[in-house]
Amino acid sequence: MKALIYDGGLKISEIEKPVPEKGMALVKILYSSICNTDIEIIKGYMGFKGVLGHEFAGEVVSENSRFYGKKVVGEINCACGKCLMCLNNIPKHCFERGVVGIYNYQGVFADYISLPEKNLHEIPEGLDLLSAVFTEPLAAACEIFESAGVRPDDKVFIFGAGKLGLLIAQVFKLSGCDYTLFARSDARVDFARSLGLNSKKLADCGPTEKAGICVDCTGNPEGIKIAMDRLLPRGTLVLKTTVARPEKIDLNQIVINEYKIIGSRCGPFAPALRLLGSGLVSVKPLIAKMFDFKDIIGAFEYAGNPGALKVIIKHF
Ligand SMILES: [Zn+2]
Numbered sequence: 425m426k427a428l429i430y431d432g433g434l435k436i437s438e439i440e441k442p443v444p445e446k447g448m449a450l451v452k453i454l455y456s457s458i459c460n461t462d463i464e465i466i467k468g469y470m471g472f473k474g475v476l477g478h479e480f481a482g483e484v485v486s487e488n489s490r491f492y493g494k495k496v497v498g499e500i501n502c503a504c505g506k507c508l509m510c511l512n513n514i515p516k517h518c519f520e521r522g523v524v525g526i527y528n529y530q531g532v533f534a535d536y537i538s539l540p541e542k543n544l545h546e547i548p549e550g551l552d553l554l555s556a557v558f559t560e561p562l563a564a565a566c567e568i569f570e571s572a573g574v575r576p577d578d579k580v581f582i583f584g585a586g587k588l589g590l591l592i593a594q595v596f597k598l599s600g601c602d603y604t605l606f607a608r609s610d611a612r613v614d615f616a617r618s619l620g621l622n623s624k625k626l627a628d629c630g631p632t633e634k635a636g637i638c639v640d641c642t643g644n645p646e647g648i649k650i651a652m653d654r655l656l657p658r659g660t661l662v663l664k665t666t667v668a669r670p671e672k673i674d675l676n677q678i679v680i681n682e683y684k685i686i687g688s689r690c691g692p693f694a695p696a697l698r699l700l701g702s703g704l705v706s707v708k709p710l711i712a713k714m715f716d717f718k719d720i721i722g723a724f725e726y727a728g729n730p731g732a733l734k735v736i737i738k739h740f
């Protein structure tokens with residue numbers, strides 16, 4: 425099968441089609457999308473080498489699978505089921521995990537992937553495949569509510585109106601929180617407002633404007649400082665950015681202001697699928713461009729442009 429391999433450079437190679445072990449299913453990839461994490465990996469993040477990609481919608485082709493013939497999305501943490509974290513029902517922090525296309529596990533920029541059946545979720549009737557590709561990042565947006573203990577009367581600042589920020593802001597809009605999505609350019613503020621979001625230019629955020637929850641999803645190393653500068657004492661800083669070259673921060677500010685720092689990664693797929701299936705979150709306007717798989721290297725160049733929205737790869 426064909427796959428996009430990263431080994432210091434990107435190339436499409438012919439590799440062996442995976443053979444699913446017991447409890448796993450072979451998924452034919454139909455659509456995938458490029459995430460900021462993929463862009464950071466090719467800058468050195470995680471030191472990953474192999475088949476990239478973790479956001480997808482596909483069809484199960486293993487005849488012996490209970491998902492056979494079904495359209496699915498898949499969670500990206502492949503857990504051992506035996507370690508302390510797994511036994512505590514936190515498989516995303518499994519000590520032995522592989523993470524699809526990021527760490528010790530083949531990715532989805534390929535014709536097929538073999539995944540544990542427990543990672544699969546059937547795409548509900550009526551939800552189109554292109555929207556379903558957004559399940560993984562939308563689940564990551566939903567995760568903030570779990571880890572930061574968000575309440576409807578919280579005031580929230582979201583920094584970074586990129587692919588993830590626009591999803592996070594949509595989820596906060598549904599929560600009833602007093603939220604603001606900060607963007608760098610007028611064009612992005614206008615775009616966010618066209619999605620019905622409360623958005624403002626970062627330059628127009630006065631130095632005394634602060635919130636009890638600040639989310640950094642800028643995707644830039646300096647985002648954490650911007651978000652921390654706007655956080656009220658005893659506030660919660662939610663970090664979504666992962667970069668190849670992290671920034672240093674002044675820990676004194678965390679002590680003095682008694683900040684809570686929350687790292688936030690993958691989230692729950694079921695609520696994300698419900699939000700997509702019911703049309704409560706709109707994702708189609710976030711698609712910048714679609715490329716055929718054979719043009720995926722060009723797709724990476726396009727997706728690497730600052731501020732680029734979602735780039736979709738068509739695999740059929
Ligand atoms: Zn992603």
Ligand SMILES: [Zn+2]
Pocket residue numbers: 503504505506507508509510511517518519520521
């Ligand atoms: Zn485990």
